[in-house]
Amino acid sequence: MKVGFVSLGCSKNLIDTETIIGLFRKNNFEIVNDESKSDIIVINTCGFIDTAKEEAINTILEMAEYKRKNCKYLIVMGCLVQRYYNDLVKLLPEVDLFIKIDEYDKIWKNIENLINGNRINKEKREYKKISEIPKMPMFTQDQFLNRTITTGKNFAYLKIGEGCSNRCTYCAIPYIRGPFASRKMEEIIEEAKELAKKGIKEIIIIAQDTTKYGIDIYGESKLSELLEEISKIKEIKWIRFLYSYPEGITDKLIKVVANNDKIAKYFDIPIQHISNSILKKMNRKTNREQIENLLLKIRKEIPDVTLRTSLIVGFPGETKEDFNELLKFIQKIKFDKLGVFKYSKEEGTPAARLPDQIHGNTKKSRYNQIMEKQQHFSKENLEKKIGKTYEVLIECTSFDKKFLIGRTISDAPDIDGLVYIKNTNIAKNIINSFIKCKIINVKNYDLIAEIVV
Numbered sequence: 001m002k003v004g005f006v007s008l009g010c011s012k013n014l015i016d017t018e019t020i021i022g023l024f025r026k027n028n029f030e031i032v033n034d035e036s037k038s039d040i041i042v043i044n045t046c047g048f049i050d051t052a053k054e055e056a057i058n059t060i061l062e063m064a065e066y067k068r069k070n071c072k073y074l075i076v077m078g079c080l081v082q083r084y085y086n087d088l089v090k091l092l093p094e095v096d097l098f099i100k101i102d103e104y105d106k107i108w109k110n111i112e113n114l115i116n117g118n119r120i121n122k123e124k125r126e127y128k129k130i131s132e133i134p135k136m137p138m139f140t141q142d143q144f145l146n147r148t149i150t151t152g153k154n155f156a157y158l159k160i161g162e163g164c165s166n167r168c169t170y171c172a173i174p175y176i177r178g179p180f181a182s183r184k185m186e187e188i189i190e191e192a193k194e195l196a197k198k199g200i201k202e203i204i205i206i207a208q209d210t211t212k213y214g215i216d217i218y219g220e221s222k223l224s225e226l227l228e229e230i231s232k233i234k235e236i237k238w239i240r241f242l243y244s245y246p247e248g249i250t251d252k253l254i255k256v257v258a259n260n261d262k263i264a265k266y267f268d269i270p271i272q273h274i275s276n277s278i279l280k281k282m283n284r285k286t287n288r289e290q291i292e293n294l295l296l297k298i299r300k301e302i303p304d305v306t307l308r309t310s311l312i313v314g315f316p317g318e319t320k321e322d323f324n325e326l327l328k329f330i331q332k333i334k335f336d337k338l339g340v341f342k343y344s345k346e347e348g349t350p351a352a353r354l355p356d357q358i359h360g361n362t363k364k365s366r367y368n369q370i371m372e373k374q375q376h377f378s379k380e381n382l383e384k385k386i387g388k389t390y391e392v393l394i395e396c397t398s399f400d401k402k403f404l405i406g407r408t409i410s411d412a413p414d415i416d417g418l419v420y421i422k423n424t425n426i427a428k429n430i431i432n433s434f435i436k437c438k439i440i441n442v443k444n445y446d447l448i449a450e451i452v453v
Contacts, residue, residue, distance in 0.1 A: 020042060043075070160183055160213050161180055163178040163179050196234075205242070223241065240266050310340070313341075402423055417445040
């Protein structure tokens with residue numbers, strides 16, 4: 001039987017999809033990239049915010065059209081299913097099997113039961129409080145090791161933990177994924193070595209909050225030690241870690257990043273806001289002074305560091321003064337990379353019950369103001385690189401073949417800018433290679449370069 005996959009949402013979700021693909025391969029199913037030719041379609045959903053939920057529902061309905069033609073089984077899994085299982089079972093009879101995250105330890109058994117014609121028990125289950133949600137089962141070590149990498153030949157994501165215990169008032173992740181649970185360090189190292197054997201050159205460490213790694217099983221954060229251990233793998237050239245909350249970034253971690261050439265001088269720190277009143281309502285663990293001191297310390301200790309952050313505008317009760325404070329702060333710091341979310345009122349979260357919800361037009365206006373400023377700061381920061389030489393990982397060519405496209409170690413795949421290099425005779429057969437390039441110009445978020453001969 002032929003199986004097609006659709007993976008929605010974040011990179012953490014993508015690893016789950018890759019693991020399921022690996023299970024199907026192990027059981028001798030053929031994996032295809034064309035849903036119209038699939039006997040089985042598997043959709044891994046996101047349920048984080050309204051736009052993600054809407055995309056998931058639309059995708060399910062779109063794939064259901066193939067079910068009416070030639071697809072035999074439609075399977076839906078992931079965050080949306082965990083969060084809205086009972087509703088989805090009622091509303092989407094086209095789906096043959098819904099798999100909640102808390103069933104991932106028996107996921108293949110459920111799939112086999114479906115294919116073998118056994119009755120699937122769709123029991124009703126709802127979690128009312130976050131305290132009722134247990135730690136979610138993880139895939140086994142063998143399943144992680146046998147996952148099918150879908151991100152190409154150069155990089156792969158490496159999940160070091162599941163869930164989140166931060167309990168920010170706007171976020172539904174703890175209700176969906178449960179409290180933070182770390183993987184054992186030796187298992188992570190084993191997987192990193194396996195990825196290296198497959199030719200992966202860049203390891204991207206991910207979790208909902210990577211700085212929490214190890215606290216639940218070792219009694220303290222072990223992110224610094226983990227980074228150092230992975231850096232010992234000879235074949236791995238670049239290492240980066242994403243989603244590090246400010247309160248978890250220690251002097252030790254900063255020192256490790258500063259002194260290890262394999263670790264990207266790159267901090268992805270989701271501060272979300274800078275107004276102390278909003279940070280308190282968000283149940284964030286840091287205030288403005290702590291955040292500002294941390295950012296200044298990182299830039300002092302690592303002068304060539306890349307700072308990335310994410311923000312939320314339109315949080316309940318966000319006044320003009322709060323927003324203006326945020327606007328002035330990003331003008332002061334001038335983040336290298338920045339993403340903005342318009343606040344999404346998520347049912348079941350404490351923030352959804354707060355008064356003074358912000359109108360959608362106001363959220364949109366504030367979003368646009370932030371992004372307009374950031375476009376200017378991004379270009380300004382990139383212009384400082386003109387004339388300098390960087391190592392660039394060449395990953396593909398442009399559609400018209402006129403340019404080679406790559407990344408520097410300062411750019412995370414899929415979310416950051418690219419490097420465009422004129423495709424010349426010198427540049428033949430260098431896809432998937434590291435090449436020295438000189439920056440000669442910039443666009444708003446991207447670099448223009450030439451190969452150093």
